[in-house]
Amino acid sequence: MLTQALFAFVHFAAAFGVAATVFFEWFVFHRRVTMEEARRLARADLWYGVCAAVVLGAGFARALVFEKGWSYYAHNPFFHAKLGLFALVGLLAMLLCASLMAKGAGA
């Protein structure tokens, strides 16, 4: 019971962490970033990745062990939509990161 609540809390807190880092990057990012701002953005991006990994890990732990069991979620279209969106956003973030790194290497 306590572990179940703990995983729910971690999942929820990490989801807020994802939102907070995205907002932070949105506020700080503009066309001409200073070196200090670039460092801040890189740190925020690292935390974004950490929070996303925690959301995913805690989410799967909940789906498999602590909530209704995998057979329930495996047949739930909302869960499929949620996983699909999560994967899509992760893929877009990786593509953006790769294109920025390629531009940086070319500059």
Ligand code: HEM
């Ligand atoms: C950024 C993406 C995500 C956000 C914002 C998010 C948010 C939430 C919220 C608000 C809840 C309901 C509150 C709670 O019970 O804690 C929840 C429940 C849950 N989430 Fe996520 N989640 C995300 C990604 C994921 C992923 C990737 C998985 C699976 C790998 C997952 C698995 C679950 C499960 C199993 C529940 C419990 C559902 C139930 O009560 O039956 N979540 N999530």
